[in-house]
Amino acid sequence: xxxxxxxxxxxxxxxxxxxxxxxxxxxxxxxxxxxxxxxxxxxxxxxxxxxxxxxxxxxxxxxxxxxxxxxxxxxxxxxxxxxxxxxxxxxxxxxxxxxxxxxxxxxxxxxxxxxxxxxxxxxxxxxxxxxxxxxxxxxxxxxxxxxxxxxxxxxxxxxxxxxxxxxxxxxxxxxxxxxxxxxxxxxxxxxxxxxxxxxxxxxxxxxxxxxxxxxxxxxxxxxxxxxxxxxxxxxxxxxxxxxxxxxxxxxxxxxxxxxxxxxxxxxxxxxxxxxxxxxxx
Amino acid sequence: xxxxxxxxxxxxxxxxxxxxxxxxxxxxxxxxxxxxxxxxxxxxxxxxxxxxxxxxxxxxxxxxxxxxxxxxxxxxxxxxxxxxxxxxxxxxxxxxxxxxxxxxxxxxxxxxxxxxxxxxxxxxxxxxxxxxxxxxxxxxxxxxxxxxxxxxxxxxxxxxxxxxxxxxxxxxxxxxxxxxxxxxxxxxxxxxxxxxxxxxxxxxxxxxxxxxxxxxxxxxxxxxxxxxxxxxxxxxxxxxxxxxxxxxxxxxxxxxxxxxxxxxxxxxxxxxxxxxxxxxx
Numbered sequence: 001x002x003x004x005x006x007x008x009x010x011x012x013x014x015x016x017x018x019x020x021x022x023x024x025x026x027x028x029x030x031x032x033x034x035x036x037x038x039x040x041x042x043x044x045x046x047x048x049x050x051x052x053x054x055x056x057x058x059x060x061x062x063x064x065x066x067x068x069x070x071x072x073x074x075x076x077x078x079x080x081x082x083x084x085x086x087x088x089x090x091x092x093x094x095x096x097x098x099x100x101x102x103x104x105x106x107x108x109x110x111x112x113x114x115x116x117x118x119x120x121x122x123x124x125x126x127x128x129x130x131x132x133x134x135x136x137x138x139x140x141x142x143x144x145x146x147x148x149x150x151x152x153x154x155x156x157x158x159x160x161x162x163x164x165x166x167x168x169x170x171x172x173x174x175x176x177x178x179x180x181x182x183x184x185x186x187x188x189x190x191x192x193x194x195x196x197x198x199x200x201x202x203x204x205x206x207x208x209x210x211x212x213x214x215x216x217x218x219x220x221x222x223x224x225x226x227x228x229x230x231x232x233x234x235x236x237x238x239x240x241x242x243x244x245x246x247x248x249x250x251x252x253x254x255x256x257x258x259x260x261x262x263x264x265x266x267x268x269x270x271x272x273x274x275x276x277x278x279x280x281x
Numbered sequence: 282x283x284x285x286x287x288x289x290x291x292x293x294x295x296x297x298x299x300x301x302x303x304x305x306x307x308x309x310x311x312x313x314x315x316x317x318x319x320x321x322x323x324x325x326x327x328x329x330x331x332x333x334x335x336x337x338x339x340x341x342x343x344x345x346x347x348x349x350x351x352x353x354x355x356x357x358x359x360x361x362x363x364x365x366x367x368x369x370x371x372x373x374x375x376x377x378x379x380x381x382x383x384x385x386x387x388x389x390x391x392x393x394x395x396x397x398x399x400x401x402x403x404x405x406x407x408x409x410x411x412x413x414x415x416x417x418x419x420x421x422x423x424x425x426x427x428x429x430x431x432x433x434x435x436x437x438x439x440x441x442x443x444x445x446x447x448x449x450x451x452x453x454x455x456x457x458x459x460x461x462x463x464x465x466x467x468x469x470x471x472x473x474x475x476x477x478x479x480x481x482x483x484x485x486x487x488x489x490x491x492x493x494x495x496x497x498x499x500x501x502x503x504x505x506x507x508x509x510x511x512x513x514x515x516x517x518x519x520x521x522x523x524x525x526x527x528x529x530x531x532x533x534x535x536x537x538x539x540x541x542x543x544x545x546x547x548x549x550x551x552x553x554x555x556x557x558x559x560x561x562x
Contacts, residue, residue, distance in 0.1 A: 123492040143489045172489035182490040185483035190494035193474065195553025196530035200523060202466035203556055208424045208453035209463040211404040213471035216497035221557035225550035229543055236538045242481060243535040247528055249477035254524040257517045262510055269506035272476025275484060276502035 003028040003165055006158075009055055009063040011035040011078050013045050016095045016122065017069025018134025021050040023166040026136040033059035035078075041131045050134070060085035065158065066115075068094040071230055076105035079113070088114030091155045095122055097183060099147045099176035101234035107149065116155040119147035119176055121183070122168070127222040141169040147176045184238035189246060191228055192239070194221035284309040284446055287439075290336055290344040292316040292359045294326050297376045297403065298350025299415025302331040304447040307417040314340035316359070322412045331415070341366035346439065347396075349375040352511055357386035360394070369395030372436045376403055378464060380428045380457035382515035388430065397436040400428035400457060402464070403449070408503040422450040428457045465519035472509055473524060475502035 008024050010017050013036040024030045034051030036042045045051045053059060060066065060082055068075035075094045079086065086092065092115050096102045099119045110117040124142035126133060144163040148156050156173070163171050174182075197203075198221045206214055232239055249268075256265035289305050291298050294317040305311045315332030317323045326332045334340060341347065341363055349356035356375045360367065367373065373396050377383045380400045391398035405423035407414060425444040429437050437454070444452050455463075478484075479502045487495055513520055530549075537546035 123490065125492060142492060145490060170489060179490070182483055182486060185481050186487050186491035186495040189478070189481075190498045192531065192534050193478070193498060194494075194557075195550050196527055196534055197470070197474070198553050198556045198560075199530040200466050200470075200526050202463060202523065204560065205463060206467050206560070208451060209404065209426060209460070210467035211406060211423060213475075213501045214467040216500055217471040217474060218557060219497055220494045221553045223550060223554055225547045225554055228550055229547040232538050232546060233541055233543060236541065240535055240539050242483065243531060243538070245481050246477055247531055247535070249480040250473065250524060250528055250531075253473050253477055254521055254528070257513050257524070258521050260514055260517065262514060265513060266506045266510040269476050269504060269509055272479050272502045273504055273506055275479045276475075276499060279479075279485065279487070 003030060003162060006030055006064040007033070007059070007062050009033045009035070009059050009066045010051070010069060011055070011066065012069035012074070013041050013051070013131050013134070014069060015125065015129050015131070015133050015138075017067065018045065018050055018131040019136065019138035020067055020069060020095070020166070021045060022134055022136035023139060024162075025049060025052075027167065028162070028165050033063070036131075044131055050131075057082065057085040060090075061087050063087060063090050065162065066090055066092045068092065068096075070094075070096075071227055072096045072098055072102050072234055073230065075102060076109065079106065079109050083109060083113045086113050086115050090115045091158055092117045093120040093146075093159060095120055097121060097187065097231045098234040099145075099179040103147060103149055103176045116151050117149075118151045118155055118159055119149065119179075120159065121145040121179065127220050129224055137167065140167040143170050143172055144168040145172045145174060145179055147174060147179055149176065180235045181238045184235055184242045188232060188235060188239050189242045191220050191223055192232070192243060193246070194218055195223070197221065284311060284443060287311055287345040288314070288340070288343050290314045290316070290340050290347045291332070291350060292336070292347065293350035293355070294322050294332070294412050294415070295350060296406065296410050296412070296414050296419075298348065299326065299331060299412040300417065300419040301348055301350060301376070301447070302326060303415055303417035304420060305443075306330060306333075308448065309443070309446050314344070317412075325412055331412075338363065338366040341371075342368050344368060344371050346443065347371055347373045349373065349377075351375075351377075352508055353377045353379055353383050353515055354511065356383060357390065360387065360390050364390060364394045367394050367396050371396045372439055373398045374401040374427075374440060376401055378402060378468065378512045379515040380426075380460040384428060384430055384457045397432050398430075399432045399436055399440055400430070400460075401440065402426040402460065408501050410505055418448065421448040424451050424453055425449040426453045426455060426460055428455060428460055430457065461516045462519045465516055465523045469513060469516060469520050470523045470527060472501050472504055473513070473520070474527070475499055476504070478502065
């Protein structure tokens with residue numbers, strides 16, 4: 001599918017929106033109209049060629065693809081505010097880390113506005129944030145999750161073609177609910193964990209006594225608390241379940257250590273090791 | 282300090298012992314006598330030049346430095362078995378992940394045998410194991426923790442010089458007890474955590490829904506359960522304390538999510554973010 005002549009609009013030029021803009025420019029040569037509430041970010045994006053235009057209502061009326069790279073609530077708010085401008089038939093997608101809450105608000109808006117909504121979640125990121133950290137190659141090899149919820153195949157095909165062109169390694173189609181259950185484990189739990197981990201009074205004294213395992217577990221503690229609090233609360237059922245499971249399993253290990261029960265401890269660690277080994281990734 | 286003419290003996294040619302042997306050969310040009318209970322490992326180490334000799338009692342009688350790269354209990358057992366062979370004045374060190382338990386057994390043996398013992402813990406490793414994964418550059422930039430416990434300065438100086446030559450980035454001197462408290466947080470807790478994390482029923486279905494944070498938290502679940510059970514049990518007081526702290530902090534986050542208390546949740550996540558930010562590493 002030829003992407004070069006497609007008109008792209010991107011709302012929110014943070015780490016993900018900025019990286020998408022740069023990737024569309026670098027790999028597809030598309031014109032990209034960028035929206036951002038911060039004029040300095042827009043200026044920076046224009047100056048480095050990440051976007052070709054500061055977005056206006058006219059850009060929304062002409063766009064083939066609108067990417068909402070905002071917090072979950074803000075993404076729906078943006079569409080609500082610009083509903084009259086979004087071209088009927090336009091494919092709208094988002095990049096939020098929760099899908100059920102976003103799809104619940106976007107589906108009726110899509111119906112009212114006559115556009116097509118396909119939820120999206122690029123499984124890429126870093127512990128850095130903002131446009132300054134954006135990178136055209138952020139998505140290379142990453143997974144792109146899409147939740148079509150009955151959208152026409154042509155819209156899914158457009159997003160698949162874009163994902164391929166931007167360097168994603170795979171596209172996974174699923175339901176918003178299944179996405180949220182899995183992401184509670186793969187992404188939200190590690191972020192909650194990292195924050196809880198660094199709260200130990202031992203943490204500030206780690207220097208000289210730490211290697212890769214400290215670095216890896218603590219890395220994503222450097223999160224954006226406003227965004228992650230919203231993501232956690234929008235997926236609270238699944239996240240609470242994962243937190244409870246983790247606490248139970250940690251407690252099993254804790255009790256075996258406290259009881260000096262070497263056999264049970266080895267069996268628990270062996271179970272973890274075997275699960276990890278069998279996954280090979 | 283010239284290391285080239287020093288005679289090195291290494292007991293245990295696994296990941297750490299094998300890497301030490303290779304590093305002594307590559308960076309110091311020392312003769313290295315290797316001991317391993319597995320003849321195939323010894324053969325492989327000789328074949329690739331990681332060691333210059335299969336170790337014998339004569340090598341222990343001539344060694345300037347003996348590195349015990351074995352499990353904690355096995356390290357002390359090796360010294361007990363070869364006590365009559367270890368040259369009086371020889372500097373003996375180990376690479377075990379716990380120090381109080383090792384120093385407690387080695388200190389009286391050092392007195393009986395007339396050698397000098399300085400506990401050591403290279404803060405380096407990988408989730409791979411065994412001689413096949415050993416690498417002369419494993420220690421580059423890593424921290425080397427030493428617990429001298431009153432050993433003569435000349436012995437500490439020899440180990441500092443060796444650490445510098447082998448590529449360690451820093452040497453930290455501390456007590457066995459302080460080492461064990463810190464390591465409970467920086468290394469043992471992430472390993473316990475990784476095992477508990479992958480026990481979620483969601484884990485085997487992570488593919489396509491995971492990025493860096495899943496990969497980082499789960500990485501060290503691929504551990505050697507016999508070794509880590511021994512390390513956990515030899516440091517159970519400090520580890521149980523860290524596990525309890527982590528569980529408490531996880532529960533705070535969990536309760537804020539379950540109660541939909543956005544303000545408390547943001548405050549908890551902000552606290553984690555600020556701790557991590559201030560550490561800058």
